Amino acid sequence: MLILGFISLLARVVLFIIGLLPFFSTFIIMKKAALLLTLCFSVYSYGQNLPKGFVYLSNIDTSIQSELRYISDNNFIGKPIEGYIHKTVIVSKPTAVALKRVQEKLAPFNLSLKIFDAYRPQQAVNHFVLWAKVLNDTLMKQQYYPNVAKTHLFSLGYIASKSGHTRGSTVDLTLIDVATGKELDMGSPYDYFGEESHPLQKNLSTIQRANRLLLRTLMISNGFKPYKNEWWHFTLKNEPFPKTYFNFPVK
């Protein structure tokens, strides 16, 4: 009797476990679904609801290339800059449309624009200003400002507490050869603080002057104005937010 009772109990336990199996599998399926949802959400959260009038450049033109220097260590500070979270280019919509027009002019020649920086949040500009005040932090001096004393970065206009980039219609960019991915020789590197970066600098080779002229001519003929101190910096003439300095992150 005792054995029969035990077998009966065992059978009930087994049946109970079998009975629970569908719940277990449902649980596993639900867990997988939750995981999938989390994954989808994290992919989605790479974007954000941009302020009205702003776009992701890749939604207007997929061929324009970029290398956002301020999200990396390769910039004049030598560390990622506040406010840059994902490698994505954000600009005002008319800026994106104008850049697309420039890109279309370059495409038949197998050339492309390459963006170094576009919309820049105010928190990034604040980061620059704080860094400029720490005079002994000269990690990238040799590469970016070998001939300018850090104490002069403000007075010479290389660092300022406001930047046109924060209004969303200013871009830093160069030209590249699509076949090789190499930047055209502009005579000085991007963000080099010095006279070598002045667009009309005389002390350049013929090729370097021609490359600067090509970028400048295309940008001006598509609605941008150049900046006298930097060959790479252009602002849309009819910028939609001429007085608004934004602070949403780049993500």
Ligand SMILES: [Zn+2]
């Ligand atoms: Zn710039």
